[in-house]
Amino acid sequence: MSLRVLLVEDDRELRDTLRGALVVEGYEVLTAASLSEGLAITIHARRASAAAEDLGVDLVLLDLGLPDGDGETLLAALRRRHPIPVLVISARQAEGRKIRLLDAGADDYLVKPFAIGELLARMRVALRHRGTTVNPAHTQYRRDAVLVDLAAQRVLRGGVPVHLTPTEFNLLARLVRSAGQVVTHRQLLADVWGADFVEHTHYLRLYMGQLRAKLEADPAEPVLLLTEPGVGYRLAEPDE
Amino acid sequence: MSLAALESRDTRPLAQAWPGIVAWVAGWIALFAADGRIDLANQAMLLVLACAVASPWLPEWASLATNAAAVLAFNWAFVPPRGTFTIDLREHALLLAAMLVVNAIVTALMSALRRQAALARRHAGYAEQLRAWGDTLRDTSDARAQVGALHEALRELGGGSAAVLALEDAMPADNDERAVLTVGDVHGDRGAALWHCLRQGQPIGPGTGRYEDLEDLYLPLRGRGACLGAAVIPEASGLRATDLRAHAQALCDALGLALQRAAARRDEQRSREQAQAQGVRNALLAAISHDYRTPLATIMGAASSLDEQAERLSVEQRRRLAHTIVEETALLGRMTDNTLQLARLDAPGVSLTCDWESAEEIVGTALRHARRPDDTARRVKARLEPDLPLLWCDALLVGQLLDNLVDNALKYSPPQSPIEIDVRRKDACVVLAVRDQGPGVAPAWRERVFEVFQRGAEPMSDAVAAPALASARPGAGVGLAVCRAIARAHGGELRLLPRPHGGCSFEFELPLRPVPAASAEAPGAS
Numbered sequence: 001m002s003l004r005v006l007l008v009e010d011d012r013e014l015r016d017t018l019r020g021a022l023v024v025e026g027y028e029v030l031t032a033a034s035l036s037e038g039l040a041i042t043i044h045a046r047r048a049s050a051a052a053e054d055l056g057v058d059l060v061l062l063d064l065g066l067p068d069g070d071g072e073t074l075l076a077a078l079r080r081r082h083p084i085p086v087l088v089i090s091a092r093q094a095e096g097r098k099i100r101l102l103d104a105g106a107d108d109y110l111v112k113p114f115a116i117g118e119l120l121a122r123m124r125v126a127l128r129h130r131g132t133t134v135n136p137a138h139t140q141y142r143r144d145a146v147l148v149d150l151a152a153q154r155v156l157r158g159g160v161p162v163h164l165t166p167t168e169f170n171l172l173a174r175l176v177r178s179a180g181q182v183v184t185h186r187q188l189l190a191d192v193w194g195a196d197f198v199e200h201t202h203y204l205r206l207y208m209g210q211l212r213a214k215l216e217a218d219p220a221e222p223v224l225l226l227t228e229p230g231v232g233y234r235l236a237e238p239d240e
Numbered sequence: 241m242s243l244a245a246l247e248s249r250d251t252r253p254l255a256q257a258w259p260g261i262v263a264w265v266a267g268w269i270a271l272f273a274a275d276g277r278i279d280l281a282n283q284a285m286l287l288v289l290a291c292a293v294a295s296p297w298l299p300e301w302a303s304l305a306t307n308a309a310a311v312l313a314f315n316w317a318f319v320p321p322r323g324t325f326t327i328d329l330r331e332h333a334l335l336l337a338a339m340l341v342v343n344a345i346v347t348a349l350m351s352a353l354r355r356q357a358a359l360a361r362r363h364a365g366y367a368e369q370l371r372a373w374g375d376t377l378r379d380t381s382d383a384r385a386q387v388g389a390l391h392e393a394l395r396e397l398g399g400g401s402a403a404v405l406a407l408e409d410a411m412p413a414d415n416d417e418r419a420v421l422t423v424g425d426v427h428g429d430r431g432a433a434l435w436h437c438l439r440q441g442q443p444i445g446p447g448t449g450r451y452e453d454l455e456d457l458y459l460p461l462r463g464r465g466a467c468l469g470a471a472v473i474p475e476a477s478g479l480r481a482t483d484l485r486a487h488a489q490a491l492c493d494a495l496g497l498a499l500q501r502a503a504a505r506r507d508e509q510r511s512r513e514q515a516q517a518q519g520v521r522n523a524l525l526a527a528i529s530h531d532y533r534t535p536l537a538t539i540m541g542a543a544s545s546l547d548e549q550a551e552r553l554s555v556e557q558r559r560r561l562a563h564t565i566v567e568e569t570a571l572l573g574r575m576t577d578n579t580l581q582l583a584r585l586d587a588p589g590v591s592l593t594c595d596w597e598s599a600e601e602i603v604g605t606a607l608r609h610a611r612r613p614d615d616t617a618r619r620v621k622a623r624l625e626p627d628l629p630l631l632w633c634d635a636l637l638v639g640q641l642l643d644n645l646v647d648n649a650l651k652y653s654p655p656q657s658p659i660e661i662d663v664r665r666k667d668a669c670v671v672l673a674v675r676d677q678g679p680g681v682a683p684a685w686r687e688r689v690f691e692v693f694q695r696g697a698e699p700m701s702d703a704v705a706a707p708a709l710a711s712a713r714p715g716a717g718v719g720l721a722v723c724r725a726i727a728r729a730h731g732g733e734l735r736l737l738p739r740p741h742g743g744c745s746f747e748f749e750l751p752l753r754p755v756p757a758a759s760a761e762a763p764g765a766s
Contacts (some may be wrong), residue, residue: 044593084765093635095593107299109463113569113573114572115566185595199597200756201596202596202630202755202756205596205597205598205630206630207599208601209598209600210597212600219600219604220600220603220604220607220622220624221604221607221608222604225609227601227604227605229601229602229605229635229639230593230595230634230635230636
């Protein structure tokens with residue numbers, strides 16, 4: 001059975017183009033032009049054979065500039081029933097709202113205009129992470145010469161063990177659990193340092209710098225620990 | 241001398257009349273002394289003299305009364321038969337009557353003279369006050385101070401309960417207190433009457449023929465063909481009323497004219513600014529639409545070719561056209577970001593989303609953006625001084641600044657020549673520099689490249705650099721202008737410096753802030 005994508009986008013041209021591209025990739029696409037329509041679809045799209053908690057949609061692409069309001073209501077309504085992946089599509093000016101949605105649990109974001117390749121890559125990562133809140137998908141991460149084994153609490157680079165402080169390791173582990181996806185500053189600070197530290201971005205800069213120095217070939221031009229300016233960090237997708 | 245003191249001169253109290261009383265007493269002493277030595281007619285002349293000397297010092301009514309009493313007493317004391325009021329000779333009756341009439345005439349003349357002198361003094365005082373008022377208005381340009389000064393002048397003129405209300409700008413639709421400056425008590429009925437007076441542009445109150453039953457006098461602050469405020473003074477009684485009203489009105493009108501001049505200056509300034517803003521906006525729009533046309537034309541060409549000739553194109557040709565569309569769209573996207581950012585930073589009260597950022601990360605992101613699949617030579621290189629402090633800045637904006645500078649350097653320096661992002665500390669700043677080995681920029685243009693519409697299209701004095709630059713900077717306008725706007729929004733500056741061996745160095749100086757204490761390990765991290 002093909003995967004079902006709900007595309008909530010009010011611009012008809014973009015909606016049609018994206019639908020065409022996704023159908024070519026083998027996805028089944030439901031489209032909605034507004035939040036209310038999107039909500040209605042998630043309520044009625046349940047597949048006949050599916051279990052009660054199945055929403056009938058595997059992934060949601062949510063545009064932020066919708067006529068009938070903020071995406072937060074839709075995100076909250078979806079998340080109440082099922083940890084369905086949500087990708088936020090935003091315009092450049094909607095920084096604040098985008099980050100709010102990511103902090104509220106949206107999986108990743110794309111800034112308009114974006115290439116289809118980028119969209120497909122983000123969708124693949126998001127689908128791979130389905131259900132990770134219960135069951136981490138990645139306990140091992142490998143890319144280039146770097147290997148992270150969360151279970152064994154071990155980090156190797158080129159086969160040589162790398163010594164990390166406990167905080168460095170926790171930070172890296174948090175990124176590994178969301179490998180390929182953006183993790184906001186707030187989420188990282190809350191998960192690694194604690195809820196009281198969500199404003200202490202300078203901690204994060206310091207420890208990311210240390211991690212890069214220990215793991216990257218050229219810390220000035222990182223390929224693993226990527227910066228998403230103003231949003232957070234993204235650990236590059238692991239090697240297949 | 242205060243105006244209030246001037247006003248009191250023609251109603252002189254009896255206490256100041258002592259020289260008149262002395263004159264009368266002296267006159268009577270002389271009369272008794274001369275009794276028997278001169279005849280009655282000459283005695284009568286002494287009495288007339290005493291009256292003439294005394295009358296300037298006495299109030300009119302007192303003068304007339306004393307005069308009548310003196311004639312009666314003279315009759316009793318000196319006119320035979322003495323000790324009675326009877327007159328036996330007709331000549332004596334004539335003498336007494338003549339004395340009475342002459343004394344009355346003298347008194348009347350004296351008091352008329354006195355009234356005129358007082359009037360002249362008052363008018364001189366008014367003229368002096370008007371002149372001083374004109375000076376005050378000329379010397380203060382602040383409307384609030386002017387209104388306060390009028391209030392002061394009116395209080396001096398009419399007493400404590402004066403008040404002034406003046407429009408700050410256009411006449412509001414309702415009696416909105418936020419649209420006016422007020423001094424003194426303008427509440428309740430007084431406020432309503434002031435607003436009415438302001439809207440009518442005519443004086444109201446006692447003596448004006450309008451709303452005669454009001455307690456106070458309301459005067460408009462009149463300009464030319466408009467009314468800019470209103471003032472209230474307590475009603476004045478008696479002869480002074482008309483005079484005082486005219487004078488107070490003159491003071492009010494002077495302020496009205498001054499306010500009107502200020503309003504006209506304000507309007508002129510505003511419309512000049514508006515015209516200027518309009519001009520800038522138009523130029524910006526023209527520049528932007530010009531810049532957009534080239535990528536749009538390319539996209540149109542490629543897309544329409546795919547649309548109309550698809551079946552005759554080879555797979556490779558189709559792929560190349562599609563790639564062109566993607567590239568040009570990305571360019572349009574960057575241009576749109578720049579334009580929007582410029583508009584945002586130009587708006588008053590722009591707020592940045594600053595946070596502690598690492599220079600390494602910002603530069604790393606710029607490098608990632610600069611790497612293109614076909615950039616095999618890896619032209620862009622970064623060099624960061626070790627142990628740089630964290631920067632307090634808006635990462636997106638500083639990233640955009642670096643992206644633009646790198647784009648600019650890639651576009652205007654020879655292919656394969658290296659481009660360098662260099663970050664180092666300098667005093668209380670961190671300098672982020674982007675350096676190329678291109679043709680450089682002529683000295684005359686080093687400031688102008690940051691202006692939105694300067695793109696090297698105009699003829700330049702530097703003939704050597706001109707051709708290279710003229711062709712070399714299309715579309716740089718908005719990009720560099722937004723870079724400088726970003727630098728300045730951070731309290732820093734962006735400069736273009738020449739390099740000793742050719743090429744440009746764009747240097748962004750970002751002021752440093754003290755970084756909060758470095759963190760220990762996370763709690764519970766062990």
